Amino acid sequence: xxxSMKSKPxxxxxxxxxxxxxxxxxxxxxxxxxxxxxxxxxxxxxxxxIELSELIxxxxxxxxxxxxxxxxxxxxxxxxxxxxxxxxxxxxxxxxNPKFANLHILGCWIKSYRCPVTGKVLKQMxxxxxxxxxxxxxxxVIKKFKR
Numbered sequence: 001x002x003x004s005m006k007s008k009p010x011x012x013x014x015x016x017x018x019x020x021x022x023x024x025x026x027x028x029x030x031x032x033x034x035x036x037x038x039x040x041x042x043x044x045x046x047x048x049x050i051e052l053s054e055l056i057x058x059x060x061x062x063x064x065x066x067x068x069x070x071x072x073x074x075x076x077x078x079x080x081x082x083x084x085x086x087x088x089x090x091x092x093x094x095x096x097n098p099k100f101a102n103l104h105i106l107g108c109w110i111k112s113y114r115c116p117v118t119g120k121v122l123k124q125m126x127x128x129x130x131x132x133x134x135x136x137x138x139x140x141v142i143k144k145f146k147r
Contacts (some may be wrong), residue, residue: 010051012044018059038067038108046113054111067107070121079130080122086137090144 023029028138055067073080087101
């Protein structure tokens with residue numbers, strides 16, 4: 001994934017310039033952004049620099065982003081195993097082998113503004129950053145099972 005050296009406002013402006021001719025309606029534009037990114041987009045200001053860059057790349061090349069790269073893990077790292085376990089508890093399971101986490105869904109979450117560590121793939125995070133991920137995922141699991 002190529003990361004731009006543009007600021008977030010510049011990335012938003014660039015994306016809007018590309019998308020302006022394609023969409024007359026804000027909701028249609030946000031719905032399409034959501035389809036590309038893998039979750040409902042409420043506002044472009046909520047998007048990370050990575051996500052904005054991915055949308056720009058998608059609209060200029062026609063290539064869809066691959067969020068699974070954000071969830072690539074080290075099988076020997078106990079923290080990474082904990083992240084995968086929590087993803088499975090959240091129901092983020094591989095459709096072909098439900099014993100494994102769905103790295104596409106996990107990757108979408110890691111690169112989204114909902115993740116407490118932004119701008120990094122799982123393998124680039126230090127132990128403290130992965131701990132933040134684990135706490136956030138644990139809170140999501142607790143919330144899921146309170147219902």
